[in-house]
Amino acid sequence: MSVRLPRKQLEIILSQLKGFPDPNASKEQYEISDTVAATMLFSAASAGDIENRRVYDLGCGPGRLAIGAALLGAEHVVGVDIDSKVLNVAEQNAVQLGVRERIEFVSQDIETITARVDTVLMNAPFGVQRDHADRPFLRKALEIGDVVYSLHKASEGGRKFIARYVSEFGGRISFIQEMMMALPATMHFHEKKRHKIKVDFYRIEKQEETK
Numbered sequence: 001m002s003v004r005l006p007r008k009q010l011e012i013i014l015s016q017l018k019g020f021p022d023p024n025a026s027k028e029q030y031e032i033s034d035t036v037a038a039t040m041l042f043s044a045a046s047a048g049d050i051e052n053r054r055v056y057d058l059g060c061g062p063g064r065l066a067i068g069a070a071l072l073g074a075e076h077v078v079g080v081d082i083d084s085k086v087l088n089v090a091e092q093n094a095v096q097l098g099v100r101e102r103i104e105f106v107s108q109d110i111e112t113i114t115a116r117v118d119t120v121l122m123n124a125p126f127g128v129q130r131d132h133a134d135r136p137f138l139r140k141a142l143e144i145g146d147v148v149y150s151l152h153k154a155s156e157g158g159r160k161f162i163a164r165y166v167s168e169f170g171g172r173i174s175f176i177q178e179m180m181m182a183l184p185a186t187m188h189f190h191e192k193k194r195h196k197i198k199v200d201f202y203r204i205e206k207q208e209e210t211k
């Protein structure tokens with residue numbers, strides 16, 4: 001299914017979706033912003049990694065990336081999260097946008113996924129609350145997908161580390177885009193109503209010989 005949805009329109013649609021019902025800091029339940037989600041999705045769609053592709057959203061939360069991929073014409077989308085409560089919200093969001101039948105939401109630890117897909121999208125825990133929480137996500141994404149779009153907290157050291165780390169699992173970074181992401185105050189320890197953080201989104205390709 002080919003969908004020509006302007007980027008700005010996608011951003012507006014995603015901004016209307018419900019968020020985490022009861023955000024848990026230890027699981028780093030921060031929602032991706034509409035702007036960053038729409039930018040990632042359009043970048044992936046422009047590279048031919050969404051339309052008619054099998055797509056996984058690892059740690060999908062309320063489902064913005066999964067739902068966006070379905071709206072942009074993915075053949076089949078699976079959103080996985082360890083928190084079944086937030087998957088109920090993701091399902092409601094998908095119903096609201098008429099893509100429920102094209103997305104499977106699965107309550108599962110990402111470690112137990114055994115699928116093979118074309119594209120993985122993820123805004124995984126950054127590893128701020130729990131050190132290295134992003135690593136199992138990168139490992140799993142490269143195990144199951146040919147191309148990975150992944151969001152991380154921006155830093156020079158982080159870029160060097162991720163380049164080295166993904167190469168151990170057959171991945172090569174094809175580009176990094178730095179963006180500012182607005183985070184509303186959702187946790188009890190947030191003092192400002194809204195703050196902005198620098199994020200990097202990565203496109204990582206699996207090298208031919210490791211596919």
Ligand SMILES: C[S@@+](CC[C@H](N)C(=O)[O-])C[C@H]1O[C@@H](n2cnc3c(N)ncnc32)[C@H](O)[C@@H]1O
Nearest residue numbers: 028030031032059060061081082109110123125
């Ligand atoms: C930073 S939030 C991002 C949510 C969503 N992708 C978004 O961008 O709005 C990370 C998500 O990963 C989920 N998560 C954390 N550890 C997980 C695991 N081991 N397996 C599956 N999901 C996990 C959390 O419940 C949370 O919803």
